[in-house]
Amino acid sequence: MTSERFTEVRGHPLFKNISDGSFEALARGAYVQNFPPHTELISEGEAADFLHIVLSGSVELFCSWESRETTMATVWPVSAFILAATIRDRPYLMSGRTLGKTRIMLVPSQDVRAVFESDSEFAKAIVAELANFYRASIKNTKNLxxxxxxxxxxxxxxxxxxxxxxxxxxxxxxxxxxxxxxxxxxxxxxxxxxxxxxxxxxxxxxxxxxxxxxxxxxxxxxxxxxxxxxx
Amino acid sequence: MTSERFTEVRGHPLFKNISDGSFEALARGAYVQNFPPHTELISEGEAADFLHIVLSGSVELFCSWESRETTMATVWPVSAFILAATIRDRPYLMSGRTLGKTRIMLVPSQDVRAVFESDSEFAKAIVAELANFYRASIKNTKNLxxxxxxxxxxxxxxxxxxxxxxxxxxxxxxxxxxxxxxxxxxxxxxxxxxxxxxxxxxxxxxxxxxxxxxxxxxxxxxxxxxxxxxx
DNA sequence: GGTGGCTCTTGATAAACGTCAAGCAAGTGA
DNA sequence: TCACTTGCTTGACGTTTATCAAGAGCCACC
Structure with missing residues (x-):
């Protein structure tokens, strides 16, 4: 039964309150992949085809411009990244590479957007998540x-x-x-x-x-x- | 009829697709106020009691720490600010002051959160708005x-x-x-x-x-x- | 028509930060 | 065991940016 797949992410704020049906709709096209250390998962500028969720290991989000590079954040389990690009169907603003050996759950962006349209609990969870990300980013700017x-x-x-x-x-x-x-x-x-x-x-x-x-x-x-x- | 109040904000992305009922629920407790130049509207650390929407004039968002101060953004009509604090019921992270003479629409935060719970179109619009804010903030960090x-x-x-x-x-x-x-x-x-x-x-x-x-x-x-x- | 206050600019100086180069220590693999 | 790599540290130096001080231009208000 599909709803028993991916139980490790079911407790994440994004999925905690959504219906089993919605969760299955997300799980259906999703898959888990193992990556070796120092593997570039996504590159800034690319289309946001998948929502990424770190299950174990860690991912460094970084940005480049004109041969300069800077680390923006490190993502630890269990957390999603590039949610904003996924939901808005925009290109990634950051690149991501694994630090150690890392397991990632990949959810097709179109599924995320579809469930976002149909399940208001999911939409609410996304609002909370995005608001937190935004506030964290503002704090980071203040710090800098x-x-x-x-x-x-x-x-x-x-x-x-x-x-x-x-x-x-x-x-x-x-x-x-x-x-x-x-x-x-x-x-x-x-x-x-x-x-x-x-x-x-x-x-x-x-x-x-x-x-x-x-x-x-x-x-x-x-x-x-x-x-x-x-x- | 209340729905004819505040027509100037009806076209804003946040309100464009919500029902008339939802809009009235927001309009009921809302009011418009005129502020002279250089008036501090909100201070960082305060509770987010109202969602603010600039109707005319402009507002400078700024932050302070230990006698240092920095400008974070300038808000022009017609735009909302401090949406994230409002929706999450958290303290403001930024202060805001008027630059010129400015008209502001103030919507009680509890009304925003209530309509956010009941109207999924409003929730979706908030997601879009927050995702845009977040991405703008990431770009700003890259710039810095x-x-x-x-x-x-x-x-x-x-x-x-x-x-x-x-x-x-x-x-x-x-x-x-x-x-x-x-x-x-x-x-x-x-x-x-x-x-x-x-x-x-x-x-x-x-x-x-x-x-x-x-x-x-x-x-x-x-x-x-x-x-x-x-x- | 001043006069005070403000912003902006410029110069001199200092602090913060980056770059380059060298060396050290720990870990890796033949 | 011995290179070899890699990350970290240190020193010398240069660039970037901030600070302090002074003056010019502008505007509002008596």
Whole structure:
């Protein structure tokens, strides 16, 4: 029975409240594929033929222009990406590549748009998802325009700590060069920024980070929910 | 008859396809207000009590952090702003102030959410609107992260020209200091950037801009729909 | 017809950030 | 085990951008 396929995504906000019929309509044309590390899944400018959902592994969304490249986001399970392009039937604005070995569920865009038309619960879920994405993007812009690179790094580290219940020791989730690009700086500058945060109790060894004086770091970084809060 | 009120917004994408009943439900609690120039309409962090729609004049959306401030966007008639906060019932992420004398239609957020629940055409229109906002925000991030300030200015000027059917003479729509902030630089740097674009045929006198060699400017700016296109 | 306030511009200087080059450490595979 | 690769770091240097200060032009308002 088809409705028992893809149970791992059934709990995702996009699908939680939709009817079994709608879910099956989406599942019918969908399939799961395994990708090796560093595989480019989509390229900016292409037509948005499939909605992508990361089941395991992770995907880096990045953009290029004139031989420059920047990391826009990293997508972890279970999350959909390029929803906006899919629903509007527009070309991708970002490219995506796998980081590690990654399982992706691919749902044909026309099916997504069809169910979106017929199932108002699905439409509502998409509104919530898009509004969250939009707000996250606005926060990202604020972060970029209002803060220096040191401040962005400091706030990023605090965010990492918050995510793990204020744990003061944690591992960076991906390579420093990618982190640098995500934060809008060069790897060299990230390295120097880590050094510049030593007076605020930031200790780095490889991927491992220790925040020895969170108070002091917060006093420097001045995080706010209006930039650093989760949506 | 209430449905004859607010006819000026009936053609807006958000309301074009909704039922008369839905429109009246929105119109019932809505009202129009006139604001003088430089009036702060909303402040970031506040609860999103009303959906705002600019009927005439214009509104600057801006953000602040630690005594720094940056312009995020300018809203022209007829457009809604802070839709995402309204629909998600979250605090505003941006502040808004009138530029000139401005007429605003205010729709109680709870009414927007109620009609959103009951009218699937309205929900669909909101999806389209949010997806466009999101994609515009992604483009803005790409612009900021991938380009220098000179390149951003050059592409902005080309965009202005495009908007007026490739007219080579046009007026800047708002003060240079606001433009500078929007483009992510200081007024001083904007002034110098204009000078730096002289070799590409950019002539500025007050608010008036002349592009004397569009080819050359385009060759420098390298615009692309994936950053500079309208949604 | 000033006078104050504002924006814009320009110059000098400083800070932030990027680029280039070299070297180190860890991991990989023959 | 030994190259070989890859990512990270550091130093030197250059570019980009911000800051501070001063002055010019413009407009509104007495």
């Amino acid at each position: 325009k209002l803060r220096t690179s040191k401040e962005r790094l400091a706030n990023y580290l605090i965010k990492c700590s918050r995510r793990e219940e204020n744990c003061l020791v944690f591992e960076l989730q991906y390579e420093k060069r990618r982190l640098a690009s995500y934060l809008g700086m060069t790897p060299e500058n990230l390295s120097r920024s880590f050094n510049a945060l030593k007076p605020f109790g930031v200790q780095v060894d490889g991927q491992k980070v220790r925040l020895e004086d969170l108070e002091k770091l917060i006093a420097f970084a001045k995080p706010t929910d209006l930039i650093d809060g989760y949506e | 992260k991938l380009r220098t300030s000179k390149e951003r200015l050059a592409n902005y000027l080309i965009k202005c020209s495009r908007r007026e059917e490739n007219c080579l003479v046009f007026e800047l729509q708002y003060e240079k200091r606001r433009l500078a902030s929007y483009l992510g630089m200081t007024p001083e740097n904007l002034s110098r950037s204009f000078n730096a674009l002289k070799p590409f045929g950019v002539q500025v006198d007050g608010q008036k801009v002349r592009l004397e060699d569009l080819e050359k400017l385009i060759a420098f700016a390298k615009p692309t729909d994936l950053i500079d296109g309208y949604e």
